[in-house]
Amino acid sequence: MMYKTLAAAFLASGALQFASASPLEPRQTATVYTHCTAANKVALTFDDGPYNYLTDIVNTLDAAGAKGTFFFNGNNWGCIYDTTLRGKVKYAYDHGHQVASHTWAHKDLTTLTWDQIHDEMWRVEQALQRITGAYPAWVRPPYGNYNDLVKSAAGVRGLSIANWDFDSGDSTGASAAQSKSSYDQIIGSHPSTILALNHETQSSTAYDVLPYAIQKLKAAGYQLVTVAECLGKAPYQSVGSPQTPDGNWHC
């Protein structure tokens, strides 16, 4: 009640817009998801691209009737506006896979200011909208790291945060054999759902672990869907037409 009174006072003074821009705004904190909610569904996610193996990963998923989710950086292993890489991003989107934000330069967002966090977020959102026409509704902060400021910034931007409950270990030194063993273990424990972290930038993930995991997961009866689908949410805030490249498309 006290808050509403204050908000009304802000509104009356014309200051509500300023108040809404504040990181202290309490109503717009992003929800953080680490588990799928739709039974018997697995969301395979791929971070840190776009990179060289993206098209092959998409083709492997497609051949299995599976959908994946790609959390893209703007400028990490490659520049998202690179002609080849942006074509791969469009290819993934056009084939029905979910494209989402992993923020611009893979910085630890918990070390950044309010303005810096927004800068890392909006650049990728703009790039994905330019390239695909779709404005993402999902972000995965680099390293999975977030704090209240990150959650507020994501919330203001209309984003939900998606982390994971299974890590293939492919970015932290696991061999392909170890990653496959980890998949065997999680599948063997028969969870209702799995939200799996993988990295698009690892050739062993693309060509060895992924085909193995898909086959094992399908044999165990799981349906492989996007993060949005496994949570029963929308993948995008809006969907329109791709834009025409111009001089502003650069990293």
Ligand SMILES: [Zn+2]
């Ligand atoms: Zn990452």
